[in-house]
Amino acid sequence: MLLKSVIDSPCGIRFMADTLHLNSGYGRKRLLESAMMESAEEIRGAYGELKRIYLSFVRDASNAPLRRRLGARLMTLRDISGTIARLTENGILDEVEFFEVKCLALLAAEIDKILSGADCRVAELPDLEGLVSKLDPEGTRIPSFYIYDAYSPELREIRSLLRKLGGYTQTEFAVGSGCCDASAPETGKMPQTTAGEKSISGGSGALSGEKAPENPQEKDKTAYVQARRMELTERAGEIETQVRKWLSGEIRKYAPDLKNTLDILAKLDILLAKALQIEELGLCFPEISCNGRTVYKGMFHPHIKQTLAEKGKEYTPVDLDFGVEAVTVIGANMGGKTVALKTVALCQYLFQFGFGLPAQSACVDVKKDVVLCVGDRQDELGGLSSFAAEVTAIDEVIRRVRDGEYILALIDEPARTTNPVEGTALVAALLKVLEGKKLSLLLTTHYNVAGGHFRRLRVVGLVDGVMDYRLKEAGEGDVPQEAVRIARKLGADAQWIGEAEKMLNETI
Amino acid sequence: MPFIRDILEYDSLSIVGLEKNTGKTECLNYILRRLSSQKCKVAVTSIGMDGESTDQVTRTAKPEIHLTEGMYFSTAEIHYRSRNLLSELVDITDERSSLGRIVTAKVLIGGNVLLSGPSSGTSLIRWMKSLDRFGIDLKIIDGALSRISSASPAVSRAMVLSTGAAYSANLDTLVRKTRFMVELIDIPLADSVLRNRFINVERGVWGTDKEGRMLDLGIASSLTMDGIKDDPVKRSKVIYISGALTDRFLQRLADSPEIKGAEVIVRDFTKLFVSETAYRMFLKRGGQIKVLQKSKLIAVCVNPTAPSGYVLDSEVLCRRLEQEIKLPVYDIVKNKYDLCC
Known part of the structure; x- marks a missing residue:
């Protein structure tokens, strides 16, 4: 599964992707195309690399200038995968493509130097010096490119002649105006090219091998210059094509290294952004669970935390742990049950996509997938009501678990839109069907589900009029009766709330 | 040369x-x-x-x-x-x-x-x-x-x-x-105080109150002033239009009985989409047009x-x-x- 396929999950992973300070568009593209890791070994490796970058470039203040340089250089990273593919497929590159390749090779060399300076190597960048020397025959190491004179003595000669003639073309006014040396050469003497190559001195017509008209009139001279210029331009084009063909062949062997370099640099951009995000949002490096249990201490939802902070409010982190089991979460309205489910889903995704986790500490079990059924899933376009959409989603959870997929299922108040009698039966039956199966299920509900072999957690709820969002173990039948109190606290109509309380008292 | x-x-x-x-x-x-x-x-x-x-x-x-x-x-x-x-x-x-x-x-x-x-x-x-x-x-x-x-x-x-x-x-x-x-290219610059006040305003039509503070005239742009009943010139003698200035808007302002001495400011001449007739009429009735930036x-x-x-x-x-x-x-x-x- 790719990050881009879950980016709009209601858990809020988009916020995490959007707040990454990626330096290159290619880095962002590769981030969205990154696959969810499904093995502990892969995840361990990814966090190992992230930690090295974090320690070198974020925690070590003395490397701040290097980090800024690294970021600035990564800004110039471009996606040249198309060019590399053309090179691999025996294509003849044009100047724009050679420029791209040269820039990437020079960039890799610079970044390699920066990483060495920080004593931080996340991956060995291929040695592209051989390629640089081909594309930089003048040894300037400037990120620019054209078909250099150094590639062909004949080309050098032609260009020298074109310069004398005032360029490839000239404006109407300047021709024959004396602004430049527009006189024809004495003879058509040209340096010989290597054997087998067509020389400009061997071209056809009077302009190539013959003398220019003696004492030419101005008009003849102009015509001569124009014709001569055209001939030289054509020959220069031919040689440039030959050079491009030769050069493409020369650098073709570097295509796998270029692809590797591109991948490494994009990865570096992503790792640097993730490392900075850890510092910026106060995230943690998770441990990988080896006993099937997932434990979060001080877990928080970064986006909600930030939104609350902007309003001057404080977020209450929660502790939570669960294993291969079904857990129901009960609690008052506005008690943060849904936020807790979303945060668990977010953390699981972040863990398996190699981000820092929003918690004080975390030990997470690797899952095959995350299924989050939350909010109003009404799909009017698909012709499904909210209830139907919910049933379909839960049905998929059951099917996947039966198929042996080890998933994390997070279901928010199933069957809440139907009558409480049937709703309670549906929830109890779901828990029974999934009992003993290999999955981690967190299910929030307001229904009092009796019996069953599952764990119950409860939001602490209103304490002295203040909501305590923490979760604690609960017993059977421990269903909070706080809805009316909360409605009153929200300032709902007094007569309405009074009537409700009266009715409740009569029932009891 | x-x-x-x-x-x-x-x-x-x-x-x-x-x-x-x-x-x-x-x-x-x-x-x-x-x-x-x-x-x-x-x-x-x-x-x-x-x-x-x-x-x-x-x-x-x-x-x-x-x-x-x-x-x-x-x-x-x-x-x-x-x-x-x-x-x-x-x-x-x-x-x-x-x-x-x-x-x-x-x-x-x-x-x-x-x-x-x-x-x-x-x-x-x-x-x-x-x-x-x-x-x-x-x-x-x-x-x-x-x-x-x-x-x-x-x-x-x-x-x-x-x-x-x-x-x-x-x-x-x-x-x-x-x-x-x-x-149009040569339209004079607005007063430096007004230029500084409006230079970062990118939306809407604005005026100034008696104390010289910015006043939102409640007009989204000069293209959407049909629903506006009040005379903007009565509310402010200085009117800054962040977007395009059109003929209709200019004519509407020119019709104001208090147009004499009023100043309409646009960002620069490229925001003026006015005909010569509407422009001359506006000036003839005593209005002025100024710009924030000039080439x-x-x-x-x-x-x-x-x-x-x-x-x-x-x-x-x-x-x-x-x-x-x-x-x-x-x-x-x-x-x-x-x-x-």
Whole structure:
């Protein structure tokens, strides 16, 4: 599964992707195309690399200038995968493509130097010096490119002649105006090219091998210059094509290294952004669970935390742990049950996509997938009501678990839109069907589900009029009766709330 | 060497044609050729596409854009590949035109190129910034038909206007229409206090209250004032329109009994979409128009030949225009200013 396929999950992973300070568009593209890791070994490796970058470039203040340089250089990273593919497929590159390749090779060399300076190597960048020397025959190491004179003595000669003639073309006014040396050469003497190559001195017509008209009139001279210029331009084009063909062949062997370099640099951009995000949002490096249990201490939802902070409010982190089991979460309205489910889903995704986790500490079990059924899933376009959409989603959870997929299922108040009698039966039956199966299920509900072999957690709820969002173990039948109190606290109509309380008292 | 010294006083220049075939490319080529003998680093691009050898609409021959050694240019990849000069590629930007990415190169041996650069004012500003690292002294933008935004002072500080028989084959009409455009370009700057107050306002129509504080007049733009019942001029004698100023809005303001002495401010002349009639009426009734930013109009170039073949008398055209606009007017082609120094 790719990050881009879950980016709009209601858990809020988009916020995490959007707040990454990626330096290159290619880095962002590769981030969205990154696959969810499904093995502990892969995840361990990814966090190992992230930690090295974090320690070198974020925690070590003395490397701040290097980090800024690294970021600035990564800004110039471009996606040249198309060019590399053309090179691999025996294509003849044009100047724009050679420029791209040269820039990437020079960039890799610079970044390699920066990483060495920080004593931080996340991956060995291929040695592209051989390629640089081909594309930089003048040894300037400037990120620019054209078909250099150094590639062909004949080309050098032609260009020298074109310069004398005032360029490839000239404006109407300047021709024959004396602004430049527009006189024809004495003879058509040209340096010989290597054997087998067509020389400009061997071209056809009077302009190539013959003398220019003696004492030419101005008009003849102009015509001569124009014709001569055209001939030289054509020959220069031919040689440039030959050079491009030769050069493409020369650098073709570097295509796998270029692809590797591109991948490494994009990865570096992503790792640097993730490392900075850890510092910026106060995230943690998770441990990988080896006993099937997932434990979060001080877990928080970064986006909600930030939104609350902007309003001057404080977020209450929660502790939570669960294993291969079904857990129901009960609690008052506005008690943060849904936020807790979303945060668990977010953390699981972040863990398996190699981000820092929003918690004080975390030990997470690797899952095959995350299924989050939350909010109003009404799909009017698909012709499904909210209830139907919910049933379909839960049905998929059951099917996947039966198929042996080890998933994390997070279901928010199933069957809440139907009558409480049937709703309670549906929830109890779901828990029974999934009992003993290999999955981690967190299910929030307001229904009092009796019996069953599952764990119950409860939001602490209103304490002295203040909501305590923490979760604690609960017993059977421990269903909070706080809805009316909360409605009153929200300032709902007094007569309405009074009537409700009266009715409740009569029932009891 | 007409107006080249004036150009060198600025770091950015746009060349704007009032109509196709008014000699804009001739003018650009003239400037580029003259600049080639100056010790200044020049970069050139076009908003939209320019430099083609045949006019795409009228099928008439057009001068190609000629660049000389040392100049920088930015164009779309596709046109870079078909250039007829030798150049060293120095940058590929993420800016995209409809013809692909925009590349920047330095000319090594002069020749012709088709220019097709960034297509909006904001992307032009980014283009200019991207040239900083090459130490460019003067950035030139070849403005395309209907894209006067390149002449906005937010983009370029100086401009050259090209006009000609293609704009109007009637000498009197051509002179009057050109004079009106020059008048708009030359609209005076608002008071510095007001300029500072409104310069960062990008939406809506605003006034000032008695204490001089900004007052939201509750009008989204000059295009959506039909539902407004109150007279904005009664609420504020200073009205700043962040977007376009249209004829209807101007007429509505001119109808106010309190228009005398009122001041309408727009960002710059490119935001004025008003007819000469509405403009004159507004001024006649006592209103004033001011701008927050102003470009320096350096010169006007003329092409007396229309694509239809109709030719105006170049000397008469230049003289009449000079009398009316009090600025130097040049017929670059006829006078062959490009002769050697």
